[in-house]
Amino acid sequence: MTKGLDGILAKLTELQVKAPKVARSAVGEVAEQFEQALKVNTPVYFVMDGMHARDDTKVTNFKGGDHGLISKDIGYGRATGWRIHFPDDGTKYQAGQGFEEKTINEMTPKAKEIFASKVKEGLGL
Template structure:
């Protein structure tokens, strides 16, 4: 049984080093979750031609050889340059903080996914 966030993070690091397949499965599952939530939280302007939420991109798995398995989630080159305007606001627009909201919404579910994969990885 895991009793705290620090212990869970140590176990995730151990999982990354000892069972890369389970770690990659966990990272893939979490990246799908966060990507979907980012798409749903991204503001949408019906008058615009290119929408941020239609250009959400996820990279491939990186760092598997170093034990630092990750994926990047963000916006493509076509629309990514304007992400910071709705996220942080401008002088004429209040910040909407949709990316930060996505991170906060996904955190507990992502930890549960990692915990499940850690359990599965230790049973193999």
């Protein structure tokens, strides 16, 4: 039996092999929650064309299934993705806001908890 959260997360690869359906549900749940947190943390600013980055967040379909790795990408769409690094990283005229890193730091513990509960469920621990 695995003890501790880090030990359970190490079993995530085993979960992808033995119970891919449960692994997909875990990745999907984390991706949805991550997208919601990204929407909350993304600043809204005036844009001439009316498309805000907050309204253009995207979650891709599952990737890496043929290699045994189940994942999804979370980010921004084509309309705003090219310019999002300016407010996030900053320029010589404005300080960086760091909202992408803030979202990652905020969601990491929540993602670990979701993965741990799904590993316990899928592997019967």
